[in-house]
Amino acid sequence: MIDPKLLRQSAADVAANLARRGYKFDADNYLALEERRKSLQVETEQLQSERNASAKKIGKAKAQGEDIAPLLAAVDDLRDRLASGDAALQEVQAQLRSVELDLPNLLDDSVPDGKDESDNAEVRRWGQPANFDFAVRDHIELGESLGMIDFEAASKISGSRFTVVKGPLARLQRALIQLMLDTHTEEHGYEEAYVPFLVQAQALIGTGQLPKFEQDLFKTETETPFYLIPTAEVPVTNLAMDAIFEANELPKRYVAHTPCFRSEAGSYGQDTRGMIRQHQFEKVELVHFVAAGDSAAALEVLTGHAETILQKLELPYRVVALCAGDVGFGSAKTYDIEVWLPGQKKYREISSCSMYNDYQARRMKARRRNPESGKPELIHTLNGSGVAAGRALIAVMENYQNDDGSIRVPAALQRYMGGLKLITA
Numbered sequence: 001m002i003d004p005k006l007l008r009q010s011a012a013d014v015a016a017n018l019a020r021r022g023y024k025f026d027a028d029n030y031l032a033l034e035e036r037r038k039s040l041q042v043e044t045e046q047l048q049s050e051r052n053a054s055a056k057k058i059g060k061a062k063a064q065g066e067d068i069a070p071l072l073a074a075v076d077d078l079r080d081r082l083a084s085g086d087a088a089l090q091e092v093q094a095q096l097r098s099v100e101l102d103l104p105n106l107l108d109d110s111v112p113d114g115k116d117e118s119d120n121a122e123v124r125r126w127g128q129p130a131n132f133d134f135a136v137r138d139h140i141e142l143g144e145s146l147g148m149i150d151f152e153a154a155s156k157i158s159g160s161r162f163t164v165v166k167g168p169l170a171r172l173q174r175a176l177i178q179l180m181l182d183t184h185t186e187e188h189g190y191e192e193a194y195v196p197f198l199v200q201a202q203a204l205i206g207t208g209q210l211p212k213f214e215q216d217l218f219k220t221e222t223e224t225p226f227y228l229i230p231t232a233e234v235p236v237t238n239l240a241m242d243a244i245f246e247a248n249e250l251p252k253r254y255v256a257h258t259p260c261f262r263s264e265a266g267s268y269g270q271d272t273r274g275m276i277r278q279h280q281f282e283k284v285e286l287v288h289f290v291a292a293g294d295s296a297a298a299l300e301v302l303t304g305h306a307e308t309i310l311q312k313l314e315l316p317y318r319v320v321a322l323c324a325g326d327v328g329f330g331s332a333k334t335y336d337i338e339v340w341l342p343g344q345k346k347y348r349e350i351s352s353c354s355m356y357n358d359y360q361a362r363r364m365k366a367r368r369r370n371p372e373s374g375k376p377e378l379i380h381t382l383n384g385s386g387v388a389a390g391r392a393l394i395a396v397m398e399n400y401q402n403d404d405g406s407i408r409v410p411a412a413l414q415r416y417m418g419g420l421k422l423i424t425a
Contacts, residue, residue: 114323127316138343175416208330232285240366353384
């Protein structure tokens with residue numbers, strides 16, 4: 001959430017920044033609501049003061065044996081006016097809150113201009129796509145020919161956008177997850193967290209998925225609704241909810257492996273074949289809590305940690321800086337890591353690493369104690385995939401395929417595969 005003080009004092013600047021995203025912030029409407037709030041606040045405080053003064057008069061009049069009926073009538077009138085004023089104030093405050101929660105984050109100055117993904121800026125590449133001397137298969141053909149990916153069975157069980165993976169390919173995905181967890185905990189110093197897969201609405205408000213993106217979520221119909229997590233970012237980032245960290249506790253880095261559940265409501269017709277865009281998938285998530293001012297450097301570190309996994313797997317990839325029109329709702333700046341998929345003959349996103357500055361922290365009331373002033377101040381949060389296991393499985397299958405449809409096991413994964421070096425039918 002953007003600082004309300006900044007919205008009040010620099011509404012035009014905020015509107016100009018958000019316009020880079022293609023988002024129209026009605027600053028005049030917001031400021032008019034804020035003026036209405038201030039006016040109602042003053043009126044309410046005046047009525048409360050009058051009510052308190054009247055109560056004292058009634059007490060004094062009683063003590064002196066005077067007729068208090070006129071004073072009681074005046075108090076009743078004040079009570080009614082105060083109730084009406086309170087209701088109006090709460091309504092305006094709710095409108096302001098709704099506007100504030102609906103605003104995307106301010107973009108970092110380093111984010112390139114642009115309208116959509118075609119305007120994203122390539123930052124660097126690693127590795128060279130292999131030259132195959134045979135007709136390349138995609139992961140769908142490879143998995144089905146091996147008898148280890150079954151879309152039909154998944155469709156019977158759950159419908160479209162689900163997959164059953166079996167045998168050595170299922171173990172290969174587990175091996176990928178284990179490689180990620182071991183790398184990030186043993187080499188990069190992350191603390192592993194096991195977190196709930198069901199969360200309440202407040203957690204999703206804290207990270208910015210609610211209220212704007214409820215249609216993208218799966219929700220239970222229980223008395224107290226729960227939401228299936230769309231990413232481990234939600235429960236892990238909310239570990240900072242209502243917390244005040246001491247200065248020496250930051251930076252704090254968490255890694256978590258979870259399933260992720262997304263309705264894909266806005267992706268009709270996109271990637272309908274295969275495992276690229278699923279309702280359920282596995283991901284290893286990286287989350288950083290840092291002091292204000294440290295997030296730009298932390299984003300570079302976070303992105304580098306995700307890249308390490310692809311380098312260990314020897315998978316060609318590129319890093320792109322998302323343009324203003326493509327940066328996610330809550331992010332101030334995002335790097336996407338795109339892995340080369342021979343079956344599609346193009347790079348596809350496998351990790352998205354974002355810094356949020358204090359946007360999520362303000363929603364969650366996540367703070368640290370300033371060592372100089374001793375006062376609490378908002379922290380900054382970052383997160384990124386380290387990396388998406390299902391897409392990593394696709395990348396390994398397609399990049400390590402052989403002419404006969406078998407798949408070589410990358411050297412970095414063989415110890416997790418019991419020494420298996422080749423997956424065959």
